[in-house]
Each structure stands twice: as structure tokens, then as C-alpha cells.
Amino acid sequence: MTSPGDATPVKPPPSFSPGVPRVASKTRYPNQRRDSTTSIDSDRVEPRLGPSPTPPLSNTHSDLPIRAASPHGRSGRSSTPQIGRRSLGSPLDGRADAALDTRSLIVRSFSPVIGVYASADTDELVRQKGFKDGFCELIRPFGENVPGKLVIRDSVGSSRGWEDYGIRFVDLEESSRAPNDPNLERNPPLPQIEAVLEKQLDLADSLPGGPLHTKDPLGLSTTSPLYKLYLRQLLSIATASPHETFRHPVASVIATSSRNPAPLESLRQLYADTNNGNRKVPAWIHPEYLRYYVLVHDEDRDDISESTKLYDQMKRHFGLHCHLLRLRSNQCVVTDDDSVQVPECEWLSPSERLAGRAEPLVDLDSDGLLYLFESDVMAIKSFIRELVAQSVIPFMENKVAVWNDRVASRRRGISGRFMSMSRKWAGFGSGSRPSLTGSGGGASGNYNVAHGYYDYDNDEALLRRMADYAFMLRDWKLSSSTYELLRSDYANDKAWKHHAGAYEMCAVSTLLNPVGLGTKTKLENIDQMLETACYSYLTRCSDGPNSLRCLTLAVELLRSRGGSAAESAAKWAMRAMDLGLVEPIGQGLLSERVSACYASRPPVNGVRWGSRRRKAGMWSLLAADMWLRLGKPALASACLEEAERLYADVLGSDGNFPMPEMQTLVENLRLSVKVGYLEARGLDIKEETGSTDPLDNEETSEKLDRRTNRRSLIMNPLDTGGLSLPTVQAGRDADNQGNDDFERA
Template sequence: MTSPGDAPPVKPPPSFSPGVPRVASKARYPGQRRDSTASLDPDQVEPRTGPSLTPPLSSTTSELPIRSASPYARSVRSSTPQIARSSLGSPIDGRADAALDTRSLIIRSFSPVIGVYASPDTDELVRQKGFKGGFWELIRPFGETIPGKLVVRDSVGSSRGWEDYGARFVNLGESCPASTDPNQGRNSSLAQVETVLERELDSIDSPSNGALHPQDLLSPSTTSPLYKLYLRQLLSIASASPHETFRHPVACVIAISSRNTAPLESLRQLYADTNNGKRKMPDWIHPEYLRYYVLVHDEDHDDISESTKLYDQMKRHFGLHCHLLRLRSNQCVVTDDNSVQVPECEWLSPSERLSNPSEPLVDLDSDGLLYLFESDVMAIKGFIRELVAQSVIPFMENRVAVWNDQVASRRRGISGRLMSMSRKWAGFGSSSRSSLTGSGGGASGNYNMAHGFYHFDHSEAILRKMADYSFMLRDWKLAASTYELLRSDYANDKAWKYHAGAYEMCAVSTLLNPLGTGTKTKLESIDQMFDTACYSYLTRCSDTHSTLRCLTLAVELLRSRGGSAAESAAKWAMRAMDLGLVEPIGQGLFGERISSCYASRTPLHGVRWGGRHRKAGMWSLFAADMWLRLGKPSLAAACLEEAERLYANVLGSDGVFTMPEMQTFAENLRLSVKVGYLEARGLDIREETGSTDPLDNEETSEKLDRRMHRRSLIASPLDTGSLTLTPVQATRDGDNLANDDFERA
């Protein structure tokens, strides 16, 4: 049976010294060319090279082109200045490297998903090696970063090499629930993200870490690890949904072992389960995904000659998408020769991080860490590279070519536009099946309003899958044009979640395109797309997770472009805070991010206007207050020093604010940060004041007593006047203050 197919940092003025001990002062914490295979069945597309036994890793990478055509080097505008790093890690230093790192993180979050379905004998063999989850848990960590350079063809046939390509391995059936509840498990996951961040902060501040401070964990040239963890967790919520196909399986690995007594019959049964059995996908997932057959050979107990004969039979029966994976069944421990520690999964969902870590089957004094033999690691890496480079990517390229030729080209033509207009204004074009069953609900009749999805064989669902495939192949120009083509169809059918997703990904694809222009008109259209997507997600669908993801992607991608786009990024971050989408720790991270966005707008050399250092310093003060409320004085001290550095560029030589209220607010914040820092270290507050005058000590004690148990500096009365600014109100006042001071300058 055959199955289907640098300037030195400015020294701050003496009058604005925060008075906090300088700890860990090095860092701050956290259309279309026709293809000859376009008419073939999708599972019968031949790999680019013939199948063979697992090749050495060096032989698989040496044949790839040396020159990388990755457009990352062109994605950062040349007008973006490079600023030196301050003692605690300015958010704007190394901005180009940090922007590329964040862009790569976002791109890798939308990687192809590959399901894994193994026979019981295969899972039992892998469990003997210490992996309770079976074959899926064994290969999952190695698929997130594929070694070497992968070559991907775009819609015009040009090839580009990518060194950061990866794939997500999931247990088939568990990540694609049959329920179509649009918000099932997604809104509650935001609380889980906050819990993950709380555990991370608690583990850093725990006494077991000794003298380790949060600032010690930040590299001088990257984004805050805590913010990167927050962004990664936000993008790791892996439950599949009908309105986007990024979490739908592109391929499925069907695995058996050499212990199987009826191997060919087992492979047919596993395929039948994925086609119409217990692992069948819901109606909103396209069932024609690639099947890849793997024979796991036991190197310690089975004969390789028998496994080779069986592997040849598999290729004759099931085609060329097969692989022979040679593994040892014995468990590896750290004391063994050539032992390699299994890498940690980068894209763990919040629920997986909060669950108890799996204990080893046998206590071998390995601290709960899993190890593999070096031969096993090399075999798994070679298998995954062959799977993705020779089967998955060509399959996706073929599907995009077929759908673009058969579906998208008709939709872009005159007849397709006339049909779209007739659907919108006259109600024509309803499908006969929808009219008979009564499931249609929109202008096209294809949208099932009762269940909230399009059937997988409808043109709207196929075009969305084509756009997502193009996005995962990093052909952002074709992806953006396809998303733009779908927006009106989803609006006519009142498929609001599809509508919001099309607007969101159209804007993201446009920003990721390195050839996209950064004109003011283009930025206005991108802002309009993000605004429409957020309105549909939040107001029409009540999906807070998708709304926060949309706003976060807008912040990061606009910030990476610099210039006026960075100011637009700060506005979207403020909007996320205004809508109440972020929890307390997220508030502090977003405050730092807003400061970073404004700080990136630096004036040209010799020009005193055009910078936003005052706004950046103001938001850094707000972030310090937010961290202080959460009992994190070290993070507050880092933000306070950053505000000192930023204000040193705009204040006078005496370092005094033009607004007395702002000066008082900064002084009180500085004093409270010092108190919180000393209390956290268990030090005597009065001994650390450094004053010998009894009256001065008494006055200082009274000030400290009034501020030690304060919940919020922003909402509390100060000694000289009252400053009750919220971040939103302070934004408006900061704009006026900045304009007044620039006029004085």
C-alpha cells in the first residue's frame, strides 16, 4: 500500500547621583514560476537528493553554498546611531545587534510544525534511554536549531541560505484539539506567563545564588534576558487554532523500531490512524500533510543487515520519504565516554515550564539531566536535517506553487474580483453545499458561523495556509500580498478572527521584508493594520492573548527599524499597558521597552533637537517605580541609573529638573530605591546613611520612616507638593515638558 504524499558615555551630573551602591555595574537585568513538480501528488514530490543512510554531518553541510543571502544585514537603517553602553546596560547600546536578535527570535517562533506518531515498541525503546515522553521527547530539542545553512527558494525561484532555521516537533493530536473554542486556554495562559516570570525572578533573588544579582545575568550586547523570556513565552503558546495555520502540522514522522514483529503492517496502521483514525485532524486542518517514515534501529541488540533489508522494503512500499535512524538502546550517563548532555528546549510553553520537571527513570547521580551518546546525537541531527532540508521544505515550496497557480491566480484575476464584488453587493456565489447544509454564514457562504471556521478545502482556508507557508519559508513579499488579498473576504464573511489575523500578519510580513520602505505613508498604513487587528481581536473576539501578541510584535518590529518607527513602537507599548493586557511584571518590562524606544531617537551630530532622551528618562523612572512596587530594588536601581544617564544629555550642568515636582519625585525615588536595596540585603539603614550630624540623622530617619512602607511613589504625596502622575498622564506632561525645554534650548 502506498500512502499519499561608539561615543563614550556621558558622565551624569553630581546632583543626580542615585546614591545606590553600584553592584554588578557591568550589566542590567532582565507572480509565480511554474515548477515541474507542481502537478504531482504532494507526498510524491521527490527529495532533492536520493535517500541514504544517515550521512555524516560534515557531508551534509559542505555541499551548501557559502555565500549567505540572508537579508538581515539590510534590515537595519543606516541612519540608526550606535550608542555606547552605560555601566548598568543602556537599552539603546548595541541596538543593531539586539534588533537582529529579536527579529530572529520572532521569525523562529513561526517555524514549521512536524507531528510525531511512534509505535509502542519505538516509545518503549526510547524510554529505556531515560525519556519518559518517548520518541517525540527524544528528537524535540534537536529540531529547534538545525545545524548548517538551509537553502529555501522564494516565489520567483531565487534561493537564499538561512542559518537560524528550525522546526517544532509536537506529539501528533495533542496540539490540535478538536474543540473550536476561540479562546480555550489562550487567555488563561497570560497568567501562566506571569507566573513563569515570577519564578524566574525568585530563583535569581534566592539565597542559594549567593552574591548573584540580576544585573549579572545580562550580556552587554543583547536584550534583557527577562524580556526575551517574556517574549519567547508569549510566542510559545502552542495551541492550534482555525484562523491561522502556523501550529497545524506540515508533516508527520511515523516511526517504528527494529523490534517490531510486523513492521510494514504497523506502518500502514499508523498511517490509517492519522488519515481517518484516532489521530485524525479536525475539519479545519488540511489532512494532506507529508508523511515521513522512520525505522529506528537498536544498535545494541539488533542486526543492522536485517534492518537494512527492512528499510529497502519501506522505500519500495512508501516512497522516498524514509529514513533509517541508528540509536543505542542503553541509557547514557555522565560518567560514560562520549556522553553529551541533551539541550534544553527553547520553545517550552508556559504550562510546560510550570509543570514539575521529569525525573529520570533510574537515579544515576546525574542531577536529573539527560545524556546521550555522541553517536546518537550525530544520528539525530543528521536525521532532522535530512527531514527538513530534503522533504519538508520542498513539500512546502511545492504546495505554495500549486496553490498560487490554482487558487491565488484566479482570485487575483478579473473574474475573481468580479466574483468578490458580487458576493459583497449581491450575495451571489454561495456554495451549493453550504446552502443545503445551512452552515454558511457570510457573503461567500463558506464560513461556518456556528463553529467559527472555514472548511479546509475552501479557498479562504487554502489561501490562508498558502500565506502562512510563504511566511514560514520567509518569502514575506508573497505572504503580505496574500494576506492583503484575504482581508476583504474575511470582512465580507464577518469572520472576525480570520480578519484580525490577516491584518496582523500582513503588517508583520511588511515589516520583516528588508526591501520594504520606511516612508511616513507606509508607516501610517502599517499602524492602521495593527489598529484594525487589535480592535477585531479584543472587541469582536475577546482574545487578549492574540491582542497582546499583536501589540508586542508591533513594538519589536517597529523599534528595529529606528527613526520615527521607534516612536510608533512606544505608542503601541503604551496602548498595551492602557488596555490592561500585561500583568505587573510585564508593566515593568514594557516601561523599560518604551524608554528604549524613545532613547533610540537620537539627534544627528551637531544638532540639539530631534532626540527623545527626556521621554526615555521619564519612562525609565516609571519603570524603576514599577520594579520597586514589586520588591525588586536591584532592577529599580538599574532603571534609575539608566534614567540618570539619559537625563544627563538634556539637563543643565547642575542636573536640576525645570519642574520642581519632577525633581522631588526623582529624589524620593532615589531614596526609596536605596532603602529597598538595603532592606533586601538585611543591612542597617541608619548606618548606611553616611552622616554624622545627629539632626541630619533624625531628619533622615523621619523621611525614611515615611517612605519605607509606601506602596507606590507615583500615587503617594511628596514633601514639596503632590505628584500624582500615572504613566499615561505623565506621557502627556512629558511631551509638554520636552517641548518647552527644547524651545528654551
């Protein structure tokens, strides 16, 4: 087994949740190798005051950022009624850059997956502590944010420390399911995401003070909690699939307990199950993943000296990838002095959230949550850090180096390019064995057309796994070049889902790479890759969830680049709505996102020309109309106020629009927001507004009578009200051309 690389001094990140003590890791120096004795000290330390290169994300609800806003400051006082506003924390909580926050969220969504396979006695020990799903449920929340800084080496040997690294613990049985699971067909993921958002909005409506769409008092660009929930849910729906290896197990934790009468035999049997038994992975998953053996010691009932002897025997039989985890078997309650609340899982799938209670976006009562003893929390965090820093990361680094040297370098050379051209045009070099289908299986002869995958030991599968490993190790330059190498191979084999995935992740890797993408030509290349990926996903594979994931990742990463890339991000958000990939709540959130993309483009040379504030205001009005249709007047009020602020440059001294039609539209929206709020609270309109209110006006009453028949301002992508999609797109193109002509003038 390979040993980990060099490391740097470790500083502790913020703790997971209130009540969890802050821990410090032992200091390691660049010329010092990691060893099996490295662990986490239990001494409490003060939090670090200086900013970190990549700010770690907290799992507490009080640290959630607030609503997206333009980078420009708010001017003037809005005339929109402030309905149900409440703060989610101190104004200083919004100082973190939203682009880095969203970028970190995307990067952490592609984390290494660790399978968990525990013996029956281990699961029974954990169930006594209150975790009904056993050992996997116990350690799963703690793996989403590994304590301390992790140092990772890239393909050229340079090292970089990351403080927001995490892993995903899953039941190993989930990785053994077929990609066409009938359960996924009965419960499509996109409607489930909409149900999660609706459930969350209903929970927010029941809170005193109303929903949680708040403005930013500092005028900073932040992300709304509801949109962050939507993005997390979209990135959590992926399951193990042949076309990408992000959900394939990188390692597996094989656990037994000190209660077992024959622990070593139990570990051998568990390993046999993962190798040839009922936990064996399918043919499209590489079976040579890392096995990590854990002995769970019962602190309340078993002798530690006997467990230590047994642990020494484990290391002699199974190697150094072993750990002794000391836990108490008694259940912890909140009244205990050393009780620590278990953090909630951030990466729960939509089906898991619908089965349980919804995650509150604000800090609510903690009833119903599980608690652990402080010693158990420290032991689990030490175990996870040792697993990741000393086993998983070195294992992935070694595999990337081996595959890059043996497979990728050969394919990048002259002989590899010649063989690729031969396979495409002449059919030579078709692989070491015939196709599994007997019908050619594509140009390479390695693609199984009947089942839609490559065997795990084929070059195409190894290169895709290498690219995904490099992406999870955050070596985006290597991953981008490897995805680019694979695109033509998948196209020659007509492996369209693999083809779409390679184009998608090539674009994502290029956008995540901090170097480059400064010219218009490179931005056009990104657009072409996204266009190809979306077409292959949707038209050739009928895969709506992956199409929406591709477009949403493009929106967020292009927006973080700023400038013309932010305007391109707005285009892809509109494309997702035009294709009908999002449900009504998602349309409201994406409409707000389009507004934020246009608002983030600064004017040229400090003048007003080149900015897109009017477009941003228009999309904010469309978002307000969408929230009104969904019966969310408080969210509509926030969007309407944002639109008025964006339109401040074109308003007259009296605050009115120069165009009478626009002024009428905004007044109707204000009126609808006010009436919708009163109706949602079950209040009588005339009693609440008084006799002098404009609602008593005869003309306004007539407007209210026609309000239910009011035509929506934003059109459904599937029902464009008599206008074809090319007509709608032509109108947008004309609007863009008009802005460009104005800039040239």
C-alpha cells in the same frame, strides 16, 4: 513526490550546547539536486570565523545577550548604587545587533510544526534511555535549530540560504484538540507567563551576586535575558486554531522500531490512525500533510543487516520519505567518555515551564539534565536535516506553488475581483455548496458561523494556509499580498478572528520585508492594520493573548526599523499597558521597552533636536518605580542608572536636575532602592549605613516611615487614580505636541 531544489555549499553553525561536536555537511553546488544520500559528516571542523548574514542563535545560557541600552555611550559615573551586578559573559558577546537577534527570535517562533506518532515499542525503547515522554521528547530539542544552511526558494524562483531555521516537534494528538479546550479556560496563558517570570526572578534572587539586570559595557543596544524569556513565552502560548495554520502539522513523523515483530504492518496501522483513526485531525485542519516514516534500529540488541533489508522494503512500500535512525538503547550517563548533554528546549510553553524547573538565564550546574551518546546525537541531527531539507521544505514549496497558481492567481485577476464584489454586494458566487449552518454562513457561504471556521478545502482556508506556508518559508512579499487579499473576504463573512489574524500577519510580513516602509504613508498603513487587528481581537473576539502578541510583535519590529517607527513602537507598547493586557512584571518590562524605543531615536542632523532622550529617561524612572513596587531593588537600580545617563544632557555641573521636584523624585527613588536592597537582604539599615548616613537624619526617617504609603509613579491601567484613560492619553498627546513644536522651532 517532488524533489528539493538547488542548494549552495553548506557551512556548519555553532553547536547546540557545550560538549556537542561541531559537524559539517557535504558540499552541494547550485546545479546539483538533493538526493536521499545526503547526510552530515561526523568529522569535526573548526568554527567559522566570518560573520553570517543572519547570526544563528545559541541555546546555551552563557550566550544570552545582556540588558537593553541606548545606542549612545554612557557618560559620566552614575550616582546610583550598583547593587548585585554580575556579568553574563565576555563584553564581546554583546556585539551582535539586538534588532537582528529579536527579529530572528520572532521569525523562528513561526516555524513548521511536525507531528510525531510513534509505536508503543519505539516509545519503550526511548524510555530506556531516560526520556519518559518517549520518542517525541528525544528529538524535540534538536529540531529547534537545524544543522547547516538551508536553501529555500521563493515564489519568483530566487534562492536564499538560512542558518537559523528550525522546526517544532509536537505530539500529533495535540493537533487533534478542539480550539475551545476547557483546560485552556481553567489555565489562562497570560497569568501563567507572569508566574514563569516570577519564578525566574526568584531563581535569580537566590544566586550569589543578585539578579541579572546588567549594563552593557560597550554601550550597545541589547536585549535583557528576562525580556527575551517574556517574548519567547508569549510566542509559545499559541495552540492549533482555525483562524491561523502556524500550529497545524505540515508533516508527521510515523516511527516504529526494529523490536516490532511486524514493522511494516505497524506503519500501516499508524498511518490508518492518522487518516481515519484516533489521530485524525479536525475538519479545519488540512489532512493532506506529509507523512515521513522512520525505522528506529537498536544498535545494542538488533542486527543492522536485518534492519537494512527492512528499510529497503519500507522505501518500496511508502516511497522515498523514509529514514533509518540508528540509536543505542542503553542509557547514557555523564561519566561515559562519549556522553553529550541534551540541549534544553527553547520553545516550552508556560505550563510546561511551570511543571518543570525554570530555565536558568545564566550557566548553572547541569545536574538533572539528560545525556546521549555522541553517535546518537549525530544520528538524530542527520535525520532532522534530511527530514527538513529533502522532504519538508520541498513539500511546502510545492504546495505554495500549486495553491498560488490554482487559487490565488485566479482571485487576483479581473474575474476574481468581480466575483468578490458580487459576493459582497449581490450575494452571487456564494461557493460550491450551501453553508453548514443553513443560515447563509456569511457572504461567501463557506464560513461555519456555529463553529467558527472554514472547511480545509475552501478557498479562504487554502489561501490562509498558503500565506502561512509562505511566511514560514520566509517569502514575506508573497505572504503579505495573500493576507491582504483575504482581509476583505473575512470581513464580508464576519469571520472576525480570521479577519484580525489576517490584518496582524499582513502587518508583520510587511515589517519583516526588508524592502519598502520608508515613507510616512506606509507607516500610517501599518498603524491602521495594527489598530484593526487589535480591535477585532479584543473587542469582537475577547482574545487577550492574541491582542498582546499582535502589539508586542509590532513593538519589536517597528523598533528594529528605527527613526519614527521606533516612536510608533513606543506608542503600541503604551497601548498594551493601557488596555490592561500585561501583569505587573510585564508592565515593568514594557516600561523599559518604551524607554529603549525612545532612546533608539537619533537626533536630527547631529544636533539634540528630534531626539527623545528625556522621554526615554522618564519611562526608565517609571520602570524603576514599578520594580520597587515588586520588591526588586536591583532591577530598579539598573533602570535608575539608565535614567540618569539619559538625563545627562539636562543635568547641571553638580549632577542635579534644574527642576527641584524632579531632583526630589530621583533622590526618593535612590533612597528607596538602597532601603529595599538592605531589607531584601535582612540587614539592619542603621548598622549597615553607619551613624553618619543620611538615614539617621530626622527628615529622612520621616520619609522612610511614609515610604510604604508612597503613591506609585506609574498608574495601573485598570486603576488610574481618579484620572480617566482619555485624560492620561491627552496628557501624553500634549507632551508629544510640545516636542513637535520644539523641533519646528
